[in-house]
Every structure is written in structure tokens, then in C-alpha cells.
Amino acid sequence: MTKTDPLVLFMPSGKRGRFAVGTSVLDAARTLGVYVESVCGGRATCGRCQVSVQEGHFAKHQITSSNDHISPIGAKEQRYASVRDLPDGRRLSCSAQILGDLVIDVPQDTVVNAQVVRKDSDGRVIERDCAVHMCYVEVEEPDMHKPLGDLDRLVAALAADWKLENLDVDFHLIPQVQKILRQGEWKVTAAIHRDEATDRPRIIALYPGLKNEAYGIACDIGSTTIAMHLSSLLSGRTVASAGTSNPQIRFGEDLMSRVSYVMMNPDGREGMTLAVREALNGLIDRVCAEGNVSRTDILDTVFVGNPIMHHLFLGIDPTELGGAPFALAVSGAIHLKSAEIGLPLNAGTRVYMLPCIAGHVGADAAAATLTEGPHRQDDMMLLVDIGTNAEIVLGNRTRTVAASSPTGPAFEGAEISSGQRAAPGAIERVRIDPLTLEPRVRVIGIEPWSDEPGFAEAAAEVGVTGICGSAIIEVVAEMYLAGIISEDGVVDGAMAERSPRIEQKGRTFSYLLFDGEPRITVTQTDVRAIQLAKAALYAGIKLLMDKQGIDHVDRIGLAGAFGTFIDPKYAMILGLIPDCDLEHVKAVGNAAGTGARMCLLNRGYRREIEETVSRIEKIETALEPKFQEHFVYAMALPNKVDAFPNLARIVTLPERTLSLEDASADNGGGRRRRRNRDT
């Protein structure tokens, strides 16, 4: 290349370079590391390498017309366009040659390069580079003068056309290779799996003729819900998605009860492994039906889950995770064949599982980290996934730390007198008038708020049955803002004079949130349960902030279903999360599932998260003396010692009155009790 060679700019990546006149656009893209798919290997038959071409606008070259910077459409492209659909303005990059300066758009559409993975916070464009590639080749026919085997000639053709050196072959293909080659009249498409740079590439599937499609599955195995996405490995398009509840729930609601089940029942592990695999097979059937895809066309899969889901899915006994030192059987990323774990797809289908961070911080947290990318940012980001155990990751480009906190199931509505799962009839939003102490609530399945017309009729029909997680946060926070509870969480009996909703029950008071059938109240015990849960979470976060030597975080990501439904403001009022500009606190949805999809579509992300996890410092809260102290302080609302300047800017917090000693005497015991139960 010289300075007078044409300059070519690829969008949206912005990569650019100079290329000799006559270079194909595909070769230019590959030279620059711009990912452009091609199955047919430059034969203008697969159509996967489509690009949009604009004329160049660079200073040094004189542009005379829009057409002379790219070769005219030739016979091969014309043939493709006549057989298939080639939209106006599109060219096949394998056939279009560079004649002058060009701007090339790599399109983002369903055929070519559907951008399923959103840009992350640092605005990178996410390109595909799947672990499985489809490679079409034309194989030499057998020749008595050169008695290489059919397979060996296939391997030689793949080496020549696709630069696949040192290629290995899945054994199950060997008895089929002759038939497939003859069916395809010596033209076949090989599915090549290559994950790590140190792996030998392998033929994992073989098809007669041009096989212009291949699929993959990304799946997040949650303890409550399993979510699966089916994606095209050739365009990245998500073809279908499906979810189901985890059937292991019948063995135990939360993680520790499932571990207990394994410990108590000789066939407990096997039963739960079978249950989750059956559920996965059911989901595969559903996404295949929805996407009109054959199971055997699914060639790669990525799974994530917390450590116990990870172990049970793989058939590993999770007993060691039930007690200190919480030893994972395996923490690193693992590779296997889907057939090895009873997921019948293609005989060559591979499984990749992301690494686990620690005994209670799983591959799901790793996947969420990959998606949100604290390790790619200068900003200090806190990533929290709240479940029975909260998984907490805090970090930036320089350093990332992680821990889990034993929050218990209170946020999910368990241990709360009127608590329930989010479902029609559950109160999900709460406001309390600080003057009258009267509540307004919003109920799932009912459009108006409780003080709006039509609510009573709808409530009579749907039934108001309890409080779900998001409303539990809100009602305690609103009670605090209204002065019904003090910053130490005591329901103030004196308030009974101001409102009949403050009711005495034995030695404590409760608040009547909804006077229906059933009556929905928030008791002193409920408030205590929430305090314990939030204190555990906050103490874990605070410990990580100590490790980082910081007193505030720049960004907060709330992962998972709970993170999606809670209002960040109320989470902060309660002191669930540290103070932060609310603009920078966001629900990140199923970040774990997104991370799995990223690893499915680009093996570079596998290396990124493996390397990141190896660098993440794992903090075991049980071993940190400071955790206990943070826990005690965090029992107060929003917190005994920390300032909440961002929060104070938008709500008026009650004045602080509590002394450190009160909190310490009151709550230390509760914290210890919970720790013993949940770890």
C-alpha cells in the first residue's frame, strides 16, 4: 500500500486503511479486522457479505461520479441478485473491488449483521466473531494417483480456502463424510469450531452443498426463572426467545434449600439436574418452533447461572457450596459438547459456560459484568443483582472487586407478613401523605391508583392480595419519609394519635396499608426483616467501597427482575444502595442473559470475561471484620454514617437522631443469625 492507494473507511466501526486498486472489499475488511460474514468463501452465493457502498469524500482524490470508485456489478453478483434478494445499493463485498476512495457501511439487518447486542455504556460497536463458522468448500474428487482419504482432501481444501491449519475433526463425522461429500457432489459446508486461540480448529458438522444458516442458544439459568434466546450465528439476529420458571423450585424455593435437598436425598442432585435439563429441552423446543429452526442446526450454546445452578446444570454435586469454604468444583470457563449433558442438538454442538467469580458469585454475575463493563470504564460502577444472595461487583478499568451478601428472601416477599411474588393483585407502588399518613397504592393488574376513579371496581374484581418486592421497598421508605418509622426502624406508637392506620400489636405498632380483605399491614417485624436484608446488602457494598478506597460510586446498575421493578430513588432512601446521581442509577434488566448472548456471538467476549474474572478480587464477607460494623451502621435508614448528598437534593430526609450505640445493641444479633442460616 502506498499513500496514493485508495482510502477505504468502514462504518460503523470507523476502521480505515489504504488498499491497492482491485482489492475486494471483503479482503479489505478482513485486513482491517472488520467482521464481515462469508459462508461461500467469495463465490457470491451466500449473500452474507453484503455491504452498502458510498463514494469516497476524501480530500486528495477527485471524485467525478459516484460509480467509479467501485467495480461495476459483475456476472456473479447479477446471478446472486436474480436468485435471491439484493437490496438497492447493496453489493457483495467478495465481488466488489476497490477502485477509489470509499465509505463502506456494514449494514445492520437481519440477513447480514443484525445488531442484537446493544451498544454498551462506552459506546462500542459490538461485532460478531462466533466460535462456530460456516465454511463452504469444493473438494477434489478421489484420484487413484493421489490416494488421500476423502476426509483428508476435505481438510486440505479447508486449509487452502479458509486458512484453517492443523484442523481436527469430531469423530462422529468420520463415518458420514463419504456420503455427505457425494450428496453435495464434492461441494460441502463445514461448521468449524474454534474458541480459544490455543485450540485446534475442529470440524463439528458437515453439510452437502451450501449451508447458509447456523444457530446458537444463549441461556440464563436463574434459580427462579430460565430465559433462553435463539440467535442466528450468521447474522446475529435473535430468532426467538422464551422463558420458563425453574422446575427445581419444587425441590426448594431458594438456593440453600436446594443444596439441603441434595444433602438430604441420595438422588437429589440427579433429580434436580434432570429437572433443569428437561426444562431447557422444553425451552429449546419452544424457541425452535417459534423460529422455525431445526434442533440440529443449533451448533453453539452459552449458559450462565449462579454457582449452584451452574453446578446442578452440569451434574455437579453442589454440597460443597453449602458450607465454608464454599469450594466451587470448577471456577474457570468450561467447554463441553451438548450431548455430554443430555441436550440433544447436533452431535457436534458445543457448550460454553462463563467462569464463576466465587462460591456465591456465579457465571451470571460474570455475564452481567461483561454486559455492563465496569472493567471497560473510567467511572467507578456498582453492579448489584439482588436475590437470596446479592451478587455485588464494584470496579472500573483499573480494579474490580466482588462479593456476595446474604440478603435473605425478604426482598422477594418472603418473611414479610403480607409479602407475595409480583403477580396480579400485588401492591407494587406506595405513596404516603406525610400530613394525613394516608396511603395511595398501585396494584398489578389495576390501571388506576387507589385514589383514582375506577380503582374500587377493579380491586373488587382482581382482588388485592399482598405486597410485592418493589412495594415493600417503597412502603418502608415512605413510612420513614412520613415519620411513621424512625431512622432506626421503630414504628412510632405516638403516631397512632394522628392516624388510625397506626395500630398497636402487642408491644409494637404496625401500619395498615390496605383496608380490604385481607387487611394488608406492615408490621414492626416486616420493617426489621427489610432492615436486615438491606443492611446485609449495603454492608457488602460498603466493604467493596472500602477495598476500592472510595466514598461514592459514579454509576449503579441494578440487575435482574428485582432491579427492574424497584424505583432507584426508594432503594436509595432505604439505603439499599449508596448515594449516587439518580441519572446514573439504572435497571440493567437481564444483563446476565445479554452477557451470555455476547459470548455466543463473539468469542472475544469469552476471553474478555475470563481475563476479567481472573483479575477480579473476591472478597468473602464472612472473613472481613469490617463487614459486621458496616452491617450495624447500615441497619439505620438510609444509613447511620454515610452522607446521601444526591438523595438530599431530591427528597427531604428526616433529621438524624440515632446514636451509634443504640444501633449496635439492637441489631448485631440479628445479623449473625442470618449469616448462619444463609451460608
Add this chain to the structure above:
Amino acid sequence: MTKTDPLVLFMPSGKRGRFAVGTSVLDAARTLGVYVESVCGGRATCGRCQVSVQEGHFAKHQITSSNDHISPIGAKEQRYASVRDLPDGRRLSCSAQILGDLVIDVPQDTVVNAQVVRKDSDGRVIERDCAVHMCYVEVEEPDMHKPLGDLDRLVAALAADWKLENLDVDFHLIPQVQKILRQGEWKVTAAIHRDEATDRPRIIALYPGLKNEAYGIACDIGSTTIAMHLSSLLSGRTVASAGTSNPQIRFGEDLMSRVSYVMMNPDGREGMTLAVREALNGLIDRVCAEGNVSRTDILDTVFVGNPIMHHLFLGIDPTELGGAPFALAVSGAIHLKSAEIGLPLNAGTRVYMLPCIAGHVGADAAAATLTEGPHRQDDMMLLVDIGTNAEIVLGNRTRTVAASSPTGPAFEGAEISSGQRAAPGAIERVRIDPLTLEPRVRVIGIEPWSDEPGFAEAAAEVGVTGICGSAIIEVVAEMYLAGIISEDGVVDGAMAERSPRIEQKGRTFSYLLFDGEPRITVTQTDVRAIQLAKAALYAGIKLLMDKQGIDHVDRIGLAGAFGTFIDPKYAMILGLIPDCDLEHVKAVGNAAGTGARMCLLNRGYRREIEETVSRIEKIETALEPKFQEHFVYAMALPNKVDAFPNLARIVTLPERTLSLEDASADNGGGRRRRRNRDT
């Protein structure tokens, strides 16, 4: 190392080097590439690294006593010697340190380094370097401060102690790893498989504590006989051997009838695959019982066979091998797990199959080539394995060529009127008195020759039933030497005047070899069949000699059962093989099985034969116009055109009388007919 450092010489390899005082003998051996086994990694517990130490005798050093050149026996060695047996004069090379010049003998015994593989003709010492190594490690216990998984800590320990970088793990071990580590109290032995340099090493089996044994199987799957050897991978000792007839015989005696069976029967391939695998499983049971070895301790296996046996064993349809262009499904070496082909051993057991040379020259010929090593010699060596198809390899260090010749089953006794397999009652040796034309024969199962006392009684008891392969060669050669048949193979009717044994049958004559019940005669048709078979073989050999541009060979190796029983002199009189100094013609026994064992015990041989096969030039006799011409000339005894100077030195050959034209007119048709039938 400096020139004043002690000099250490290892025997029998003769490798030598200087090492700093205090270096362990094991480290010195490894530095020099001398293979000394060690399972325990230098902990003086496995005893596999035993050596015999002699004082140094090198000029520059003053030797004062026999003991000051090696460190005294320390506590670890004493402990080993007290628990196990450490013969006098033996040291554990991991514990013995070099203090002065030394001669170290690496012993050749059953514990340490049994030399199962004979030295080949170039006199090299064959060292072990198995694809599977046993590596004992002590693994860090789990620690909440460092939440690496149990498997990950095992991998780290193997990397640290055994320099195993980038280690992979068979998935089936992952659900077992925690239990095994705890059973062994964090001391385990990992079986590591690494074959090619480009492969990542893999843990294929894992045992609690020190596992000081591992076995392998080498097996030659012949179309008639299957032979299996069970060897210790840690000492090389052959623990047990067993053989059985190939049960596929019930589907067809020879190779082509088995291919036909597959072509005619929809489940023919499956039935024959199952039959051979069942036979192999039976042999495994037998060698395991004989060697008192558990199937699960067999971790590596090597199989060889001709192309059709190779394909049927692997479950590949051999139909393509039944007709031109005789395309192998796969010609290169292949690797798989034994579980993939229904050989239940250890879940991690590997299978290696040597490459095939061509469509009719299989992995058995490759293994025989490896054993006899024409490619390692300056001498031009001919290697012949005679079956229904003869596999022929001819070469030296510079160049090797190979072909197969369609000899047909005559040498095996088929197509011969009184022919039979080698079994009691079969005539195996024949001498004919050239004056009286009276024969003397020797019969399998009968000690005396037929003219010696006791023969008649024994013959009455055993029964003389036919002629086996070796005697067929001898009787035709002796008939030729006695003048009963001419060099063109015609039984001379004029001889009937000299002996009643020359009998007229229609227009031709035959020779009465044994006047019993049944009468055993050699007919004109029999002689013709042998002529056709030997002419096909000789023509193939001659074609390869043409390719090499040579008119004589330096050495001849006769492989297989037939090669073991025939007398090289008679093979040469008949013109089965070209002229050669009889000193250099030898039966090489089951060279294919030996080659398989070499590959089992040293993966370096796998690379050697793969590289050699890729360089071997394959000659397809059917495509060579000269083959026909050679065939015609080779119908004569011993041959129409070639000189047999070595042979002439030991026997008096009849004068030549035949003209070239006679031979051509007589025999060309037969040759063509045979080719069509057998390929």
C-alpha cells in the same frame, strides 16, 4: 555448566552431558532427553525412576572411591526401600544427586523400563514416551480468600509441578473432581494425555492418592486373526497377549466378499462393526484377566488393520473401497475416545489409529513399515505382507514407494485343489528327489518326515488332509527344480514315463504328492493358480523397483503369518520375491502388531509414521501400463527376464528355454481376469 562440572553418561542410550554438582540424576536425564519415568514428581514414592549408578571413569577426574560421585542414600530413599523393594545398587534418580562423574544405567526391567520393543535393524534403543503420563500432585486446599474452584487449583498444581501449560480437562471428570480430591486428601494422580505437539494436554482420568500404574492396548485387526497386547504404560512391560479369529469371517472369507456383504445387506456394515468390536471386547476381557488388570486402568489404545478392517472397526461403510478409485473415508491418523466406538474401558481412554497408506495399503502396512523402518535405512528394503491383497513397501532413507497387488487367495490354500489352512494334518514342507521324483513331506502335528520311522502311525492317527500355504510354495518350487514342471509351469507329461506319480488328467498332468485318503495331488490348475498369484505379487514388486530405478533389493522382510512359515529360499525359487542374499531375507512376524505397540509406548513413533506415510509414494498398479508386462514375464519360474545370482549360488536352477512370446500369449488373459475380480 562448565568444563569442570561432572560428566554424566546415560546407558544404554549413550547420551551424555555435564551438570552442576547437586543436580538430581532425574533432572540430568530429562535435560538430555533420556526418558526416565516418574509418577510421583520427585517425591521418592513411586519408584519408577530407578537407575543403577556406576562410578565415573573419565580421565580428568580423580576417582577416590566408588561412593563420592553420587549423594548418599537419604531419608526419602530409605523410606521407599523399607516400604517397597529397591534392589541392591539401585537408586531413585529423583533423590540421587550428581557429585562427580557418573555412568548411569537406565535398567530394562519389569518395574522400570521393560524393553518390550526389540531393537530394530539400525540398532536404536527404543525409549518410552507414552501419550498418557501419570502425574501425582498435591493440591492446595480451598481457601475463602482465594475462591478458585477445586479443579482450577488442581490445574494450577499440575502447571506448577509438571509444567503442563494450557491444560484441558475431559468433561466427565468435572462432576467427580471434588470427591476424588477429598478422597485423596488433596493428593491425586492425574492421567495426562498429550499426543501431538499442537494438542493441548488434557486430564483424562483422576485418581485419589498415588496411582502408580496405567495400561495400554495395542491391537492388529487382521481379516483372519486379531492379536492384542496389554502393556504397562509405566514400564513398557507386556502384561498379557491374546488372539482370536476375526468373527467377520462368517460374513465372508476374504476382504472383497466382506465388502460385497455390506453392499448386499442394509445392516451388513453394522453387523460386521459389531462383530469385530465384540471380539475386541472379548480379547480385552482375556488380557485383563491374564494380566490381573482392571479395564478402567487401560487409558490408551492403538489399533491397526488393513483399510477394510480399519473402516469396519470405526463404523465406516467400506463400499467405496470395493471399486475404483478405491477412496478411503480417511487416510490420516485419527484420534478418538474408546467410548465413541463401543469399547468400554475408562471414560477417558483414547484410541489412536495409524494412517492408511492407500486404498489397499492400510494402517497395518504403515505399522509394519514403522517396525522394519525402511525409511530409517540406507539399505533398500522390500517389505511384503501377503494376503488376498499383498501390501508392498519398498524404500530406504531417501525414498519409499508402496503398492498393493491382487494376489488372490491361492497362497492361503484357496483355489488349490488340495489346499487348506495351516492346521494339524496339513502338509507344510515338501522335498522331491530329482532322480526318483519321490516326495518327502512333513505334516503339521506329526514330528517325523514322511520317510522317517513313526510317520505312518502318526499319519493314521492325525490324518493327512491337504496342503497349506508354505507347502504350496515348496511343492511347486520342488517340482520345478526336479523338472516335473517347466519354467512356464507346464507339468511335463513325458515325466510320466519316469514315475507313476505323474498322472494324466484329461489333457493335462498332475503330481501325486501323498497317496493316502484323500489322495493329495498338485494339478496343472493348481500350478497355474500359484503362477498367477506369484506373478501378481512379483509384478507389483517389480513396478516399485522400476520406480526406485533399482534392479535388486538389499533386504526383504516377509510380514504376517504367511511370511513366517514360508521358506525364503522356496519363495525365491518360485519367483515370489526378487533375488536377494538369503541372509537378508527374514520373516518379520507380526510387524504390524509391533508397530502398534511402538506407537502405544512412544508417541514419537506416531509422528514418525504419519510423516513417513505422507512421504510414501503410492503406486496404483491398475494405472501402470508396465504392470501388465511385468506380470506376463513373472508368470515364468522364477521369472522370465530377471537374473537370480544369489539364488543360483545355492541351488541349481533349470536352464531357461521359454521365449517371451510364449509367456505373453499364454498368461495375459488370466491376469486381467483376476484384476477385475479382486479390486
